[in-house]
Amino acid sequence: MSNTVVLGVIGSDAHVVGITILEQAFSAAGFEVINLGVQTSQEEFAAAAVDHDADAVLVSSLYGHAEQDCQGFAAVLEAAEVDAVTYIGGNLAVGQDDFAETRKRFEALGFDRVFDAETDPEAAIAALRRDLNLPVQEGERVTVSS
Numbered sequence: 169m170s171n172t173v174v175l176g177v178i179g180s181d182a183h184v185v186g187i188t189i190l191e192q193a194f195s196a197a198g199f200e201v202i203n204l205g206v207q208t209s210q211e212e213f214a215a216a217a218v219d220h221d222a223d224a225v226l227v228s229s230l231y232g233h234a235e236q237d238c239q240g241f242a243a244v245l246e247a248a249e250v251d252a253v254t255y256i257g258g259n260l261a262v263g264q265d266d267f268a269e270t271r272k273r274f275e276a277l278g279f280d281r282v283f284d285a286e287t288d289p290e291a292a293i294a295a296l297r298r299d300l301n302l303p304v305q306e307g308e309r310v311t312v313s314s
């Protein structure tokens with residue numbers, strides 16, 4: 169049985185290209201991907217994670233409002249009894265920022281890993297395989313900076 173990933177763009181954000189690439193990359197890597205698309209609410213992420221018994225919830229945000237959109241997300245997942253690894257990635261802050269600080273802020277919001285907009289999807293796949301204790305693929309990069 170394949171591992172299931174719920175993926176979407178949170179809040180009012182309509183940037184769709186990144187998650188389309190992520191969907192393709194995770195599917196090609198053998199994951200079952202439930203792509204919720206753009207403008208996805210916290211509750212829609214939680215409901216999809218429950219419905220599909222997700223192993224991971226992957227949140228994308230590009231438009232600069234990620235921090236506001238993710239306030240209370242960990243509590244929503246917990247209330248729905250979602251037991252999944254949570255990642256967030258994209259353009260997570262407005263303008264130029266110190267990504268180490270950004271990462272800390274999103275970890276404080278409850279995300280297990282935080283990725284910047286330069287992230288190669290393969291690095292996120294390698295990280296997820298590691299977090300889910302799945303076998304690492306031949307030639308796969310196992311060192312991730314996140």
Ligand code: B12
Binds near residue numbers: 185190259
């Ligand atoms: C195309 C685009 C648009 C299009 C979107 C079309 C569409 N439906 O997708 C349009 C014109 C509609 C648009 C609108 C807006 N945009 Co725009 N847009 C862009 C642009 C030029 C490219 C985005 C893109 O497709 N990149 C290509 C994909 C492949 O890369 P990506 O999205 O970064 O995703 C990769 C990684 O980030 C990562 N990733 C992403 N999510 C996740 C999640 C996880 C878990 C992981 C592991 C990895 C990961 O992996 C992805 C694949 O490699 C960027 C600038 C840029 N160069 O990034 C601005 C940009 C994102 N937009 C921006 C802004 C401000 C807006 C608007 C608010 C503008 C406005 N005032 O109206 C609106 C928002 C509308 C809305 N409701 O969302 C800003 C955001 C600023 C910030 N965060 O500080 C940017 C950075 C431009 C800028 N430099 O100012 N935009």
